[in-house]
Amino acid sequence: MEGKKKQVGRPHLKSGKRNRKISVRFSEEEFNSIVSLEKLLGLKRADIIRKRVLEVNLPLIFDGRSVLASIDQIGLELSRTGNNINQLARYANILNKQRILSPVIFTRYSKELYKHSLLVKSLNMEIRRMLRLMGS
Incomplete structure (x- = not known):
């Protein structure tokens, strides 16, 4: 029993791991717009930006x-x-x-x-x- 460690947390991703980061600055109005979208859609900020940039053909706004x-x-x-x-x-x-x-x-x-x-x-x-x- 001493040799086995108890695994904590979720398992590590083998593929599709997000290890690249892009920093972006927003104006106060742009940031407030993203925050209001976050509340309205129930999505995280990163998911909103990811969908908006990468999935151009899909409509994002769903009230x-x-x-x-x-x-x-x-x-x-x-x-x-x-x-x-x-x-x-x-x-x-x-x-x-x-x-x-x-x-x-x-x-x-x-x-x-x-x-x-x-x-x-x-x-x-x-x-x-x-x-x-x-x-x-």
Whole structure:
């Protein structure tokens, strides 16, 4: 047991080791811009600079908060219209059993279904936009 040392830390890289360093000076505005990108994207400064310089074709800026907020808002509206559709369907079924169903109910139901389909389409567009921004 005395001959074996306990390994501490992660294993050493065999290939792809980053052993070259470049020092760059930034103005106060440039540095603040990088810091705000760091907070917004949740990436380290070195990763932001590395992606920006080496992966030119990939979009770097992905404002996840605004995309998620819009998806959340669309989901909320989707839930509301789904609830309205369920209430109208239940009401229509009750009126149909009593043989007093009105065409107004069908019109309202159609409007809610149309609104619901627009929200589903909008949600799909937001998800596709988010996936494009993420580079998938």
